[in-house]
Amino acid sequence: MKIGFIGGGNMGEAMLAAVLDKGLAAPQDVRVSDISETRRRYLEEKYGVAAVSDNLLAAGNVEVVVLAVKPQNLAQVMADMRGQLKDGQLVLSIIAGAGISTLRPGLDHRSIVRVMPNTPARIGEGISVWTATPEVTGAQKKWAGAILGAMGKEIYVDDEGYLDMATAISGSGPAYIFLVIEVLVEAAVGIGLSRDIAMELVVETILGSVHFMQKSGKTPAELRRMVTSPGGTTAEALLKLEEGGFSDLLIQAVSAAYDRARGLGANKSAGSGGDGGEYD
Numbered sequence: 001m002k003i004g005f006i007g008g009g010n011m012g013e014a015m016l017a018a019v020l021d022k023g024l025a026a027p028q029d030v031r032v033s034d035i036s037e038t039r040r041r042y043l044e045e046k047y048g049v050a051a052v053s054d055n056l057l058a059a060g061n062v063e064v065v066v067l068a069v070k071p072q073n074l075a076q077v078m079a080d081m082r083g084q085l086k087d088g089q090l091v092l093s094i095i096a097g098a099g100i101s102t103l104r105p106g107l108d109h110r111s112i113v114r115v116m117p118n119t120p121a122r123i124g125e126g127i128s129v130w131t132a133t134p135e136v137t138g139a140q141k142k143w144a145g146a147i148l149g150a151m152g153k154e155i156y157v158d159d160e161g162y163l164d165m166a167t168a169i170s171g172s173g174p175a176y177i178f179l180v181i182e183v184l185v186e187a188a189v190g191i192g193l194s195r196d197i198a199m200e201l202v203v204e205t206i207l208g209s210v211h212f213m214q215k216s217g218k219t220p221a222e223l224r225r226m227v228t229s230p231g232g233t234t235a236e237a238l239l240k241l242e243e244g245g246f247s248d249l250l251i252q253a254v255s256a257a258y259d260r261a262r263g264l265g266a267n268k269s270a271g272s273g274g275d276g277g278e279y280d
């Protein structure tokens with residue numbers, strides 16, 4: 001498969017590395033365009049791919065064109081590429097908040113896959129939710145599935161609306177988990193553990209709990225009850241969490257992220273730009 005990457009930053013590099021690692025494309029079949037010369041040199045040296053400054057050069061004569069620039073650079077990229085892609089080419093966009101209703105007219109191209117990946121993709125443990133326009137062929141869907149599968153798990157959905165929901169769970173989710181880790185470590189240090197031991201206890205507890213749940217086949221509620229004896233230490237902690245509205249707050253946080261994701265999509269469709277955050 002020949003692939004052109006528009007934007008070779010964090011996520012572009014993650015995808016490029018995964019594609020090469022899984023043998024989906026050979027280095028000579030991969031081209032990357034990036035406005036940063038330092039970045040281009042780095043990608044050429046590390047991966048042996050051709051890195052160019054001209055987006056059209058990266059997108060020409062390839063089967064899949066990956067859009068991996070920040071949202072605020074999308075207008076420029078669409079201006080460069082509008083009407084220049086061939087019918088048989090697949091565009092795969094990971095740009096947060098850029099809906100198909102923006103990409104299709106902006107590029108004047110019909111075959112588009114839109115993806116919501118997440119950062120663990122950088123170590124091959126991501127999860128991507130993706131959808132495709134009706135013009136995307138079965139073979140192109142297989143390419144998309146293979147490219148995204150190289151970065152972890154992938155889930156195809158036939159309604160673009162699910163991408164906004166995925167944004168609030170798997171897209172933003174790593175930040176929720178990192179915050180939980182940070183706070184638990186601080187709490188552990190607060191009651192007297194050394195920072196090193198605190199970090200190890202927190203990380204291993206999270207990893208072990210998730211693997212235990214997956215392997216045991218039990219629900220999280222069942223497993224939670226197993227560690228919660230009446231009147232015991234866990235019960236005391238859970239009571240405190242509920243008094244502080246923990247569950248309700250988490251539900252509100254997800255809902256706020258979802259509203260924001262939908263708002264971004266609507267704003268983009270109306271033609272306004274994002275302001276630069278990861279999911280803007």
Ligand SMILES: NC(=O)c1ccc[n+]([C@@H]2O[C@H](COP(=O)([O-])OP(=O)(O)OC[C@H]3O[C@@H](n4cnc5c(N)ncnc54)[C@H](OP(=O)(O)O)[C@@H]3O)[C@@H](O)[C@H]2O)c1
Nearest residue numbers: 007009010011034035036068069070071073095096119278
């Ligand atoms: N990181 C994540 O966790 C994550 C998750 C889901 C989705 N995404 C989406 O993935 C996209 C890429 O994110 P990222 O973290 O990889 O961003 P990034 O590291 O900033 O990478 C973007 C790269 O594109 C370059 N660039 C800027 N304008 C360009 C242009 N006109 N033509 C070609 N290259 C250009 C940038 O160069 P300069 O740095 O010199 O501007 C940078 O090297 C974003 O749209 C984001 O919404 C990211």
